[in-house]
Amino acid sequence: MAAQETDQPLPQQDRFALAAEASQDGFWEWHLPSGTAWFSPRWQQISGFLTLELSADPDHWLTRVHPEDKPLLMADLRAVRAGKALRLRREHRLRHANGIYRWVLVRAIARHGEDGEVVRIAGSLTDTTDRRMTDPLTSLPNRLFFLDHLEQRMEEGRSRGDWNFAVVSLALDRFSMINEKLGYAGGDALLIHAAERLRQAIPAPSLPARLGGAGFLVCLEEISSREEAVGRVQQIHRQLHQTFAWRRERITPGHVFGIAKADAAYAHPEELMRDAESALVQARTSGPSADPVRIVCYSTGMRERALDQLRLEADLERAIAAGELILLYQPEIDLVTGRIIGFEALVRWQHPQRGMIPPSEFIPLAEETGLILPLGDCVLTEACRQLVTWREQASATGRNQENQKTRGQSGCDIDLRVSVNLSARQFSSLGLVERIEQILRQTSLAAGDLRLEVTETSLMSDADTALRTMRDLQNLGVGLHMDDFGVGYSSLHHLHRFPFDTLKIDRSFIGRIAEEKGGAEIVRTILDLARSLRMKVVAEGIETAHQAEQLRTMGCPFGQGYYFARPMTAATVSEMLVPAS
Structure with a gap:
């Protein structure tokens, strides 16, 4: 009872x-x-x-x-x-x-x-x-639980000879940029949303887990080959690739996947997880960041490349802090008078052991890790400071510059502008306009003497925010150049919507200007379009006198390229602008 x-x-x-x-x-x-x-x-x-x-x-x-x-x-x-x-x-x-x-x-x-x-x-x-075994934010199993599960699964593999599974390491692409935009609360909400979609996309006996940050792990069952693993991951991505709404913002994040197919050669679960992570590192650099999905399966040698990438990341962070990155300056030329009207600042990395590392290697790495923000601020500050220095040097000589001839140019004067490239990550970062305004004050450079070059990729992830940023920059007085015009999917749409004042025709069109199959007509059409919109034009990648003459005949006002000058150090520019008595 x-x-x-x-x-x-x-x-x-x-x-x-x-x-x-x-x-x-x-x-x-x-x-x-x-x-x-x-x-x-x-x-x-x-x-x-x-x-x-x-x-x-x-x-x-x-x-x-x-x-x-x-x-x-x-x-x-x-x-x-x-x-x-x-x-x-x-x-x-x-x-x-x-x-x-x-x-x-x-x-x-x-x-x-x-x-x-x-x-x-x-x-x-x-x-x-x-x-201890559950991620407190998403309620998914955590890394510790996943490790125990994988250890048991590998024991089954050894006892029964069943290795029909794979470990998948996946991450939300460019999450740190999204987090900056949405704030921490919005970033957490996105992770919770992604975890729920992942839970729905991966039924038992497969197991999803959260690794930490924007990373997740999956023990994917009933996988007999790498090809089958890729196919299953593509199915998972289709279920994950959904628009996420947070307050007034809408985000459709991309995903990167690294796959390691299990086999009897693996002795410990950490090895399988490590190889999946190595494949993920490779996936991050395997294609354009605008791709909605990038999938890579682990292969021999990938681990060393992943470790090399991590070492390069550490070196880049140190190089930024130590001021080891250098700027080179390529002149922009008035094609009618041959005079220099400005310079484009180009960042280079002279690594103490590896030598010169091209921007195509370290800029994507900086984008992915968030180092692009301090790197970009350093480049902006130094480029603005250098232009002010050149003017002070020229003024100290007590004269405006007479022509200092280089190949194909008749000279320059001190009424110059400086152009700086902005990456997608920089362009969407919080406080960009305020930081630029602060840099202009610190260096005493007028806003009208700074030109910012933006590619279409920078506009694709969040067009509304990009438009607000560009209008704020325009109101500040900064010039806005559409870089690499013509290579994007919707250049004309972006040209109509965003307040650019200058087009930079991509070098691929200039390289084909002498071809019979309409190369010159494409360039002529772009020039006509720019004139109708009252926009300036700069032709990139001019390498021959014939190209320069054709562009001049077509009415292209400005150009740059190896025909006029290769990128040069600040000291070389100083000698050209202020020749010794």
Whole structure:
């Protein structure tokens, strides 16, 4: 017959029993003089052992503590027994009756006899497995859980010869840029949304987990080949590739995937996870960042390339902090008069061991890691400072510059502009306009003397924000150039929508200007379009006198390229602008 509840206060013993039941903790007591122990029913549930299976010998249960955790727990117990510590608190792994380790938190207090010796240690046991094994943000299994699961799966592979599974490492592409735009709350909401989509896309027995940051892991079952793994990952991506709305913003993040197919050569789960991560690193650099999905399967040698990429990232961070990156300047020429009207600043990296590293290698790396923001600010600051320095040097000579001839040009004067390229990551970063305004103040350069070059890729991820940024820059007085015009998917649409004042015709069109199949007509059409929109034009990549003459005949006002001058150091430009007496 069930005990009847009353409205009377509970006796103290019953009150403690009710509180213990509510806490979901197990309780235990160790009586040192007799060497026996007592365990509560809840302790038995946590450990998985029934009363008849329990041993009263505490040392027997200490053998169930994970070998890696046992030394610290034993040291705590010795301190309590010796009277050096009154309380004990330690989280460790305890082997369950089913053979699987679970995380528990043990807390205890010592009681002393009349002689001052410890006679009793009593405490509680809390099952913390879910907290330790679950990602608190997304509620997916975490890396620790995934590692245990993968270890068991590999044991099955060794015992049954079943290696039909793969580990997939995936990440939201350019997440740090998205996080900057949405804020931390928006970034967390996106991760929760992505985790839910991933959970729906990956049914059991496959297992999704969160690695941390914008990274996730999947143990993908029933995979017999690399090709099958790629096909399954493509299906997963189709379910993940959804627009996410946060307040007034709408984001459609891309994804990158690295795949490592399991086989008997793998001895430890960490090796399989490492190779999936190496493939992910390769995927990040395998295609344009605007691609919605990039998938790479691990292959021999990829691990070394991934490590090399990580080393390069560390070197780049150091180089930015130490000011080791250099700027070169390529002149922009008035094609009618041959005079220099400005310079485009181009960043270069002279690595102390690897030599000159091209921008095509380190700029995507800087974009991916977020280093592009401090790098970009350094480039902007130095380019603006250098233009002011050139003007001061020219002024100090007491004269405007007369012609300092280079190949195909008749000279220059000090009424110059400087152009700086902005990456997609920079362009979408918070506070860009304010930072540029601050740099202009610091360097004493007028806003009208700065030109910012932006590619269409920078506009594609969030056109509304890009438009607001460009209008703010326009109001500031900064010039806006559409770089590489004509190579994008919707150049005319972007030209109509965004307030550019100058087009830079991509070098690929200039290289085909002499071809019979309409090369010149395409360039002529772009020039006519720019005139109708009252926009200036700069032709990039002019390499021959014939190209320069054709462009001049067509009415192209400005150009740059190796025909006029290769990119040069600031010192070389100074000598050209301010020749020695």
